[in-house]
Amino acid sequence: MSRGVKLFLVALLGLALVVGVVGCSGGEQEKANTKEETMTTFDKIKEKGKIVIGSDASYKPFEYHNAEGEIVGFDVDFLNAIGKELGIEVEFVDTAFDGIIPGLNANKYDIAVSAMTITEKREKAVDFTEPYFNAGQVIAVMEGTNDIKTTKDLKGKVVAVQLGTTGDLKATKDIEGIKEVKRYEKITQAFIELKNGRADAVVNDLPVTAAYIMENSDVKMVGKPFTEEQYGIATREEDNELEKALNDAIAKLKENGTYDEIHNKWFK
Numbered sequence: 001m002s003r004g005v006k007l008f009l010v011a012l013l014g015l016a017l018v019v020g021v022v023g024c025s026g027g028e029q030e031k032a033n034t035k036e037e038t039m040t041t042f043d044k045i046k047e048k049g050k051i052v053i054g055s056d057a058s059y060k061p062f063e064y065h066n067a068e069g070e071i072v073g074f075d076v077d078f079l080n081a082i083g084k085e086l087g088i089e090v091e092f093v094d095t096a097f098d099g100i101i102p103g104l105n106a107n108k109y110d111i112a113v114s115a116m117t118i119t120e121k122r123e124k125a126v127d128f129t130e131p132y133f134n135a136g137q138v139i140a141v142m143e144g145t146n147d148i149k150t151t152k153d154l155k156g157k158v159v160a161v162q163l164g165t166t167g168d169l170k171a172t173k174d175i176e177g178i179k180e181v182k183r184y185e186k187i188t189q190a191f192i193e194l195k196n197g198r199a200d201a202v203v204n205d206l207p208v209t210a211a212y213i214m215e216n217s218d219v220k221m222v223g224k225p226f227t228e229e230q231y232g233i234a235t236r237e238e239d240n241e242l243e244k245a246l247n248d249a250i251a252k253l254k255e256n257g258t259y260d261e262i263h264n265k266w267f268k
Helices: 003-038 041-048 074-086 097-105 166-174 187-195 206-215 240-255 258-267
Strands: 050-055 063-065 089-094 133-135 137-142 158-162 180-184 201-205 219-222 229-231
Touching: 041 050, 041 240, 050 074, 050 097, 063 074, 074 089, 074 240, 074 258, 133 206, 137 166, 137 187, 137 206, 158 166, 158 187, 166 180, 166 201, 180 187, 187 201, 187 206, 187 219, 201 206, 206 219, 206 258, 240 258
Parallel strands: 050 089, 158 180, 158 201
Antiparallel strands: 133 229, 137 201, 137 219
16 A cells, blocks of 8 residues: 555545544534523523522512612512522512513513512513512602592692503503603612602502601591502513412412511511
């Protein structure tokens, strides 16, 4: 066999080995990709041992930053209890409320929890778990205000709300005669406008408003809640397995008394 033929055969063998290695690694990669594609969101959560939650941490007492900068509140304790029930860690991602649902559908986090009322409009974009909190919209005004007692009294008034919330929706579409609806990213900004005299009233969820008034005695609620609303955990529409797991955990926490303990910590 000539030297040239030998060199050709050696080169050919080397090429075959390279192709074989690439083929094997390509096959392994293909298997990995196939596994990734067939895994549900809940499978991925269990595999990494952590669930990532989108939340607007400005809605005391449900989620807010404490003096140390940590996100705390009713929702945080509740979701940590759910995480413990499911055997996974919990991580909160602070995001603006009006971007929470788009962020969820863009896979920026696994679920969204932010004192979010279950509405028909939102249910067209995401699914919700069974309700975990009953809340209603109320009107808040400054102490000494006597001409506002019901929604009818908001005619000709300036009302402050948090952008994208049920309060925003109600003030914009359902309450007739409002002079102007001022929208803010944070509910605290709406209350600041009220205190500074640039708004006549704030329309907002009862428990959050009650918590604010506990620390700001110059603000008061008037009348009764004019809506009945339920908060839910938002999931992507295709994540049925995850939704079921969350519902099972919620039911268990209500049965074993954990939910009541958390509720009493923040609201009694």
